[in-house]
Every structure is written in structure tokens, then in C-alpha cells.
Amino acid sequence: MADPHIPRFAPRGSKDAVEEGLAFQPKFDADGLIPAIVTDADTGEVLMFAWMNEEALSLTLATGLGHFWSRSRRALWKKGEESGNTLRLVEMRTDCDQDVVWLRAYVEGDGVACHTGRESCFYRSIPLRGPLMSAVPLLPVVRNPHKG
């Protein structure tokens, strides 16, 4: 394991360097984490959302397999290490502010991204323009919007 005191990524530059430059200067938050959006590389379905620390981001880039930081377990976590449902990346992107990453990936094994056993963690919809009330009902999602 690399020396944790040596930064793995370039320091943040000016706003212009961050937005228009071609050097990766990821911003980690006060807890040392950056949000990661994972979508199905084919369909664009959002599969999961998780966090990476510098080591998880480095390992993901180096191996092409999704690694994350579990905030609840306070531990590095290779997605699918136990279940076999690893995340094989096709592409990783960052946004204008370089404070989030987007992973386009395939879920290997059973093709299940969610710990509840579902393909995607986003299996419930929140009705729009309903009455504003504290008990907003959710609707189970029957099909992936991008599978037609």
C-alpha cells in the first residue's frame, strides 16, 4: 500500500484550471471523500451512489474495478468482493468542479448492484406534484426507464 501521506492526485488549481484544464484535480470533502455515481454502461440506469476516499479512487482507476469507502463501516470496500458482483468500469468521468465522479460500468456476477438484491438501488419512485404532506408515498419501480 502506498504511503498514505503522499497525495495521489494533483492539488486543486484555479477555478479555470479546474473547469477547463485537462489535469485531474479531484476535490475531496472535509471527510476526505468524493461522491461517485454509478450507471449501467449500456442503459444509463443509475445503479448506485457511494463515496470514495483517495485510496478507493486510486484503486478504481488503477484496476478498472469499483472501490469505495464505507462511511458506516469506516473501511475501504471493493464492490462485489464477497458477492462476486464486481463493477467493471467502461469509463470514468468528472464534472466541471471536479468534486464528483461518474462511473459507467457493468455489474459482473449476478448483475446485482444493490445490497437488497435488486439490479439498481433506485427501485422506488417519488410521485411529483402530489399534495405536500409529511407522508409522501413511494411507488415501486416496475421497469428500467432506459430498457424501453
Add this chain to the structure above:
Amino acid sequence: MADPHIPRFAPRGSKDAVEEGLAFQPKFDADGLIPAIVTDADTGEVLMFAWMNEEALSLTLATGLGHFWSRSRRALWKKGEESGNTLRLVEMRTDCDQDVVWLRAYVEGDGVACHTGRESCFYRSIPLRGPLMSAVPLLPVVRNPHKG
């Protein structure tokens, strides 16, 4: 504007209620925010990533138009209020933990989601499996992966 002291959403229930229940019990972080992923409703392209406080989430659900909380400006922000590039939602979902929301939307006006003038904020790719070094280069993205 509603009394800010009256919660707009149900309190968090048990792990089972959060994961398997059909009541929306969003989790806001220590700053009172929940992450929001915005994708193009047709293509699945990730357009932007932002944060919502309880009011922004309530307004988004009530109007079907994307509202967010700007952490830098510390202000509620209706996307497109000045530019005309409003976000018209087709669907909103939440994940297993109910601590993130996914907005499937159309960008109105010029169809530009990013403040830099691009359709999506994710216009740069990070090469996978390159040498591990602090100066990771980015690659400009030429086309949307989901536009074929």
C-alpha cells in the same frame, strides 16, 4: 413559505422501513443536505450533480422543476431561473438507504445543464488503468455515450 420548523418529510424509520417501505423518509446529512443526481430522461446521460435541502426537495416535488441548495452561495437555487434552462422532471427516485435522489429530467431553454455552457457537466473522462501518478490527465469527451 412554510414554517421552516415544521419538517416536510416523515422521520426516518427502521432499516427495514427505509429499505423496503413505501414511505419517503429522506436522510439529510449533518448540513441538512441530500445529494441529487440529474440525468437526461431520454438518454441516461448524467447531466449534473447538486445538493438539496428540505425546502429545495419540497419545491422540486411540488413543482416538478429542479430546485437545489447552493453550498457556495448558501442559498436556495431554482435551476435555470436566470438562464431559462430549467429542469423539467419526468421522474424522481430514491435509493435503498433513501439518502440520495435521482432526477430524470429534460433541460428546457437551450438544453444546457452546465454553467460552463455545455449540455452536461461531465465533459471530461479520466483514463483507466494508466500509470498511477499525481498528474492524471483528463480527456475531453466528444460525444454522449448514450447517443450512439
